[in-house]
Amino acid sequence: MAKCVSKEQLERYAASELPEADSAAIEAHLESCLRCAQALARQPGGDELLRRIRDLERSRTDIRPALERLRKTEEKITSTLFGKSP
Amino acid sequence: MSVMITTTSLSLLERMRGGSNQLAWRDFVHAYSPLLMAFAKRLGLPDTDADDAVQETLLAVHATFREMSEPFDRSKGRFKSWLRGVAKNKVLDVRRRRARQARREQREVLPGADADVAASPDANELFELEWQRNLLARALQQVAREVDPAVYQAFDLHAVHGHTPADVARLLGVTRNAVYISKHRILQRVTRLVTELDEQEG
Numbered sequence: 001m002a003k004c005v006s007k008e009q010l011e012r013y014a015a016s017e018l019p020e021a022d023s024a025a026i027e028a029h030l031e032s033c034l035r036c037a038q039a040l041a042r043q044p045g046g047d048e049l050l051r052r053i054r055d056l057e058r059s060r061t062d063i064r065p066a067l068e069r070l071r072k073t074e075e076k077i078t079s080t081l082f083g084k085s086p
Numbered sequence: 087m088s089v090m091i092t093t094t095s096l097s098l099l100e101r102m103r104g105g106s107n108q109l110a111w112r113d114f115v116h117a118y119s120p121l122l123m124a125f126a127k128r129l130g131l132p133d134t135d136a137d138d139a140v141q142e143t144l145l146a147v148h149a150t151f152r153e154m155s156e157p158f159d160r161s162k163g164r165f166k167s168w169l170r171g172v173a174k175n176k177v178l179d180v181r182r183r184r185a186r187q188a189r190r191e192q193r194e195v196l197p198g199a200d201a202d203v204a205a206s207p208d209a210n211e212l213f214e215l216e217w218q219r220n221l222l223a224r225a226l227q228q229v230a231r232e233v234d235p236a237v238y239q240a241f242d243l244h245a246v247h248g249h250t251p252a253d254v255a256r257l258l259g260v261t262r263n264a265v266y267i268s269k270h271r272i273l274q275r276v277t278r279l280v281t282e283l284d285e286q287e288g
Contacts, residue, residue: 016274030267037263041251046273053226053246053276056219059124066123066133073141074115081148082108 005029005036014043097286099165105152115144118169121220126177128212135180142176143169166288170213217288225279229272236260240268 005013005026012018013026030037098117101110122143126136147169158165230238236258243249243257244265251265258265 014270027267031261031263034261034263037266040270041266043270046269049273049277050245052219052222056222056226057246059219060120060223063120063124063127066127066136067120069133069137070119070123070140073137074112074119077115077141077144078108078112081105081111081145 003029004033005039007039010036010039011043014040014045099151099158099287102147102151103154103157105148105154111148114147117224118147118220119144120223121216122173124216124219125173125213126180128216129174129177129209131177131180135184139173139176139180142179143173146172146176164288166217170210170217173213174209221280221283221288222276224283225276228279229275232275233272237264237268238272240265241272245269245273 009018009022009026013023016023018026030040098110098113101107102114105111119140122140123136126139127133131139240254240258240260243254244251249257251262254260254265255262
């Protein structure tokens with residue numbers, strides 16, 4: 001796809017509304033066209049998900065020591081229930 | 087740098103049924119321990135008590151699935167609600183046990199030990215919050231396994247940690263286009279996986 005992606009097509013691609021073949025053609029174009037790749041990055045959506053991902057990273061750091069402890073307990077429970085580890 | 091996506095197999099809950107599939111059990115423990123741990127701590131349990139509540143919840147889950155001969159029927163109740171109930175009860179059990187122990191030893195009782203803290207509406211909201219976080223964490227882990235490590239790293243550095251596409255491209259030896267595309271594809275895949283997991287296990 002040498003021609004740049006139209007605004008409407010890019011919006012539909014970003015919203016996963018296009019048939020697979022059309023999406024594949026757009027992706028092939030995005031690989032080589034920086035202007036269209038940057039336009040994709042400007043599409044709305046994803047901000048809320050990214051905020052949740054960053055928040056998750058912080059909360060997982062808080063309980064990491066507890067999860068390390070739990071890993072040892074997991075082995076104990078598994079061995080109680082099944083005998084030995086898989 | 088290609089973004090290969092594979093699909094998940096039989097649902098985790100279905101694999102757990104009968105209680106004899108050790109790999110399914112291991113997957114379950116890995117998938118749900120962080121949720122149960124975070125929930126127990128949010129309900130105010132100190133570390134060792136939270137450990138106990140999580141262990142007891144996991145054992146109760148295993149006992150139930152071991153007895154389950156029919157496929158999990160969502161019309162009869164949702165797994166999420168059932169698990170929340172079990173987790174809340176185990177937290178309450180641990181708190182009451184510790185309160186009794188403290189009284190016997192004439193020590194100060196843990197604040198709220200006698201209150202039905204786990205039965206409050208707040209507990210349901212806290213569980214839901216941790217449930218959603220856990221779905222997201224599992225979806226991210228799955229995507230990280232599915233895609234080329236460079237794709238995931240590009241996403242992590244740019245979208246999560248805020249490095250510029252140019253810096254990430256230089257660091258990883260890829261094009262800026264690839265960085266933008268990685269962000270889009272991974273967010274798309276994570277959204278789909280969260281929905282799938284919630285449909286299967288929610």
